[in-house]
Structure formats: structure tokens, C-alpha cells
Amino acid sequence: MLMNAITTDAPRDASTLANAETEAALLGAMMMEPQIIDIAADRLRIEDFSEPLHGRIYDAIVREHSLGGRPTPITLRPIFLNDPADLDVPSYLAQLTGSGAGLVGYRHFIDQIENLSQRRALALALDDARAGAADFAIPLAELVDRADAAIVASVERRESSKSTTLSGSIGMAAKRIAEIKANDGKVGFTTGIRQLDETLGGFEPGCLTIIGARPSMGKTAVACSAALGLARNGHGTLLVNLEMSAEQVGMRMASDLCCRAPQNWIPFERIVNGTTNAQEDDLLAKAGEHVKDWPLAIEDGAGMTLARLILKVRRHRRQMAAKGQQLRVVMIDYLQLLHSDDRRQSAYETVSEVSKGLKAMAKELGIAVVALAQLSRAVEQREDKRPMLSDLRDSGQIEQDADNVLFLYREEYYLERKKVSKAAQDDHERQLAETRGWLSLIVPKRRQGRVGESTCLFLSNYQAVRSAEWGR
The missing domain is CATH 3.40.50.300 (P-loop containing nucleotide triphosphate hydrolases)
Known part of the structure; x- marks a missing residue:
């Protein structure tokens, strides 16, 4: 079979984290049923395919579809006439559409391809971390940070956009309104801390x-x-x-x-x-x-x-x-x-x-x-x-x-450090007494509400913040 002629570029220790048959079945289904292309394109990237050839075929299918064309073995044939793969790619494209199995299980195939891709990336990240551990020129803290970053990058998917209908959006807004009412307007x-909760x-x-x-x-x-x-x-x-x-x-x-x-x-x-x-x-x-x-x-x-x-x-x-x-x-x-x-x-x-x-x-x-x-x-x-x-x-x-x-602002702090003349001393003491223990909460930006300002209590001796009416 032509499938057996494909060789993988995946690392040897990750060979069990790939399923070329699943990838082939999904590609065949995408060429037979265009609706599957949009579903797959929302989830998969070229690099998610363990076989480089499958990644190139996937990219060609998505590009042809996005340009309004119908990707089939015939329409894709010119793209792969000079492909570097060591087999007759145009014939292989025809083989991919020879079975309709992928039409039934395509969602499962997408899940598996995505999952295996993440596992391969994780395996590579751990291999790199293990190799780096033997390099004593690299500080240990830097090695740990590199490993953390690599692991996070390997298992986190790229941000995917989500769309919904106008009716669905209005439904979300209605649900949010109900939640706000149930939460006393919050x-x-x-x-x-009342002023903090009300301001934000x-x-x-x-x-x-x-x-x-x-x-x-x-x-x-x-x-x-x-x-x-x-x-x-x-x-x-x-x-x-x-x-x-x-x-x-x-x-x-x-x-x-x-x-x-x-x-x-x-x-x-x-x-x-x-x-x-x-x-x-x-x-x-x-x-x-x-x-x-x-x-x-x-x-x-x-x-x-x-x-x-x-x-x-x-x-x-x-x-x-x-x-x-x-x-x-x-x-x-x-x-x-x-x-x-x-x-x-x-x-x-x-x-x-x-x-x-x-x-x-x-x-x-x-x-x-x-x-x-x-x-x-x-x-x-x-x-x-x-x-x-x-x-x-x-x-x-x-x-x-x-x-x-x-923003947090305590006028008391600056008044305590302000140098004033004897003539202004009484007025300064009055201002200090009026501001003592008060913390200003200033909101210059609030994406979903009004900006504003309020004041709450700051009990500096106890490192505590309280509502303005607390203790009264």
C-alpha cells in the first residue's frame, strides 16, 4: 500500500504518539465532504500532522477551500506534481478518497490528531529539558524556567475564535443581567469592602x-x-x-x-x-x-x-x-x-x-x-x-x-511629609485630621461600566482595609 511508503519525521521515542491512518482518513473525508474542512480548520494546524506530507495536503485542502474552490484529488494534483515525498502523491490523493470511513468518524479523528500532537510536543519538551540538565553552563533556575515555558507551550492550544448568533449573544446578555440582579447589582x-465592590x-x-x-x-x-x-x-x-x-x-x-x-x-x-x-x-x-x-x-x-x-x-x-x-x-x-x-x-x-x-x-x-x-x-x-x-x-x-x-491614593501620606510654614500649620493639621485613615479608590478605566471614585477605610496599624461605614 502507498500508506506504507510514507516515512515519518517524528522523533523515534514519539513514534507511538502518531497515527498516520487517522490522518489519512480525515484528509480523505475533507476532500469528500467540504463541510468537514471548516470544522477541522478551527482545531488543527499543519504541524499537528505527524506525517509532513499529510500536513502539506491538509494545508492545500484548507487553502483551496478558503479560495472558494473544491479540493479533490484532481484539483489538488498540480500542487503535488513536484512534491519532495518519495512516492506518487497524485495517486496517493486518489487513494485517500477510496474509503468513506472518515465521513463517519471525522470528529473523533480530529480529537485524536490534536491530542497526539500535544503529546508529541510534550515529549519533545521533556527531552529538551533532560538534555539541558547535562549542560552545566546553563544555570539551574534558567533550566527550570525553560522547562516550564516549554511544557506550557506544548499543551496549550493557540487561541481560537468563537462565534455565535445574534440571538445567542442576546441570550448571553440576558443571562448576565439575571446574574447581576441575583448578586445585588454586582x-x-x-x-x-462595599466601596471597592461598587466602584469595580x-x-x-x-x-x-x-x-x-x-x-x-x-x-x-x-x-x-x-x-x-x-x-x-x-x-x-x-x-x-x-x-x-x-x-x-x-x-x-x-x-x-x-x-x-x-x-x-x-x-x-x-x-x-x-x-x-x-x-x-x-x-x-x-x-x-x-x-x-x-x-x-x-x-x-x-x-x-x-x-x-x-x-x-x-x-x-x-x-x-x-x-x-x-x-x-x-x-x-x-x-x-x-x-x-x-x-x-x-x-x-x-x-x-x-x-x-x-x-x-x-x-x-x-x-x-x-x-x-x-x-x-x-x-x-x-x-x-x-x-x-x-x-x-x-x-x-x-x-x-x-x-x-x-488607583489607590492616600492624601494623608503626602500631608504627613509636607513641610508647611507656622502660619499654615493650623490649616495643615485640619487637612491631616480630615484625611487620616481614608483611602481613595480611583477608577479611570472600566470597560463594562462607569469610571468614578470612592473612599474607604485604611487601618494602617492593622494592615486592613474596610468599608467606609465599618465600625459605625
Whole structure:
């Protein structure tokens, strides 16, 4: 048979991860039934075929079809008269249409070809990682990053477009409206911090939200309080901190958790310094016991790459699912500390790649991604310190990819450091008293809603953020 004359370029150790007969049957079905071409073209790439000749035939069929032609052994014959394959390709094309078996099982064939292609790519990635491990000139950390990136690339499919009818789109909109009404007007997952939830509408699945601020504005406190609130409301949350260890994050959250009733407050500084008393130690132990079943995970990862982050998110998603929980929100503190898989990239290129990758991850996994971001020092050079979109550091791509942008601003911080004359001292003290403990939430971009601003409480001694009316 002509099939037996085909040789494969697939690596020897991946020879069992190919099925030339399946590929041949699908190609024959595509030439016999044009409707199958569109279905296959939405799923398969040329490189998904283990036999190079089959990839070339597939490409010719799709091109002929896209130009309005009818791909058949006859119409494709001129393309393959000088093909480099070591057999009579025009005759082989006729052989492919000799059986109608592919017309019945073409969907299964597409699934198998795609699956085997991914498995071959994974096998090659693992082989490359094994070979690299023997090269001691390559740092171990770089090897791990390369392996992570290769594995992610091998199993992730290219982004595929999805289409629907107008009626279907309206149906989706109606379903979304019903969900918003059932969630008290919120479109996403809520934190319990009223002003934050109302300003953003909650963290919505498939969306990337950027929370930007200068140092000491309370970014990490917002992330920790929001993560605790999300988990308290039953929304599975993963907090990835690239700057602090899990222990350091835990100390902040412990102070936040104990800041619920006047008699339970434990200042963050006392927890850090280990100067808590016996009663406070008991409260901390009870807080830890109280949250042990909450759907909240903390991942610390200094020097983490985008590829490794995606792997960890997928792993935590599986682990939560095994517990009957669902990962809803991933929070990253902070964006500029994520590395590209290509260490040669500039800071601008790295931030752009990371930004696009986070948005793609949100869409693909159907989760809300919240990334904290450091703002440019240009803020400090202005008289008005309130952040603007142009202050997003390193890349305009962040603003483009983000569905929502939230800026944090504490006027109290700048007033405390402002030098004033004796004549203006009274007025300065009044302004300081009015702004003490308040955190401004500024939303200059919200893709699915109105921009605006609100104010909530920032309890700096307890590293906690609360609704404006809290405790009143």
C-alpha cells in the first residue's frame, strides 16, 4: 500500500504518539465532504500532522477551500506534481478518497490528531529539558524556567475564535443581567469592602483588573483584605506574592482577621515583633482555625516567570476542585516582578508580554485576574500626587490589556511629609485630621461600566482595609 511508503519525521521515542491512518482518513473525508474542512480548520494546524506530507495536503485542502474552490484529488494534483515525498502523491490523493470511513468518524479523528500532537510536543519538551540538565553552563533556575515555558507551550492550544448568533449573544446578555440582579447589582466576585465592590462591580470572570499605586499607598493591604473577603464569601482565591514570603503575608492577614471587634484587635507591629501576649496568641490560634477551610491559597514566588505562574494557577485550580471548591480569582502582587521566559527582553517588552499573558489566562480559564502594579516615580514630581493612567510604569500595554484600572491614593501620606510654614500649620493639621485613615479608590478605566471614585477605610496599624461605614 502507498500508506506504507510514507516515512515519518517524528522523533523515534514519539513514534507511538502518531497515527498516520487517522490522518489519512480525515484528509480523505475533507476532500469528500467540504463541510468537514471548516470544522477541522478551527482545531488543527499543519504541524499537528505527524506525517509532513499529510500536513502539506491538509494545508492545500484548507487553502483551496478558503479560495472558494473544491479540493479533490484532481484539483489538488498540480500542487503535488513536484512534491519532495518519495512516492506518487497524485495517486496517493486518489487513494485517500477510496474509503468513506472518515465521513463517519471525522470528529473523533480530529480529537485524536490534536491530542497526539500535544503529546508529541510534550515529549519533545521533556527531552529538551533532560538534555539541558547535562549542560552545566546553563544555570539551574534558567533550566527550570525553560522547562516550564516549554511544557506550557506544548499543551496549550493557540487561541481560537468563537462565534455565535445574534440571538445567542442576546441570550448571553440576558443571562448576565439575571446574574447581576441575583448578586445585588454586582457583576463579579465581591470582597465585602462595599466601596471597592461598587466602584469595580466586583471582579468579573475573564477580566484583568490592575490595581496601581505608589509605595506606601496600601496595595498589599488591599490585596490581603480583598482576598480574605473573597474567600469569606466562598470565592476560591489564589494570592501570588512575588515580594513577600507566605509567612509575611500570613502575618498581615492575621492582623486583618483579628481586626473585627474592639477587643480582638492585634496591631500588625506586635505580630511582626513577636510581642503579643497570651490572650492575643490564643486569638491568633482561633483565627487560624476559623479560616482553615476557606478557599484561599497563598503562593510566594520570587523570580517567577509567566509560564511558571500559569502552571501554578492550573495546579491550584485542580487542587481546589479536588476539595469541591472552584478557583475564581487570582491576585498577583505585583505585576512588574513577574519575569518573561526570555531573559533577554527589555523591561518594556517583559511587562507587555506579562500583561498580555495575564489577560489571556483570565479569558482561557474563566477566572478574574487582579494584578497589583507599581506606578512611575513621575507621580512624586507633580504637585498633584493623584495617579493618572500615564503613570502605569514600563508599558502602555497594561492600560490596553486591562479591563479595569483602579488607583489607590492616600492624601494623608503626602500631608504627613509636607513641610508647611507656622502660619499654615493650623490649616495643615485640619487637612491631616480630615484625611487620616481614608483611602481613595480611583477608577479611570472600566470597560463594562462607569469610571468614578470612592473612599474607604485604611487601618494602617492593622494592615486592613474596610468599608467606609465599618465600625459605625
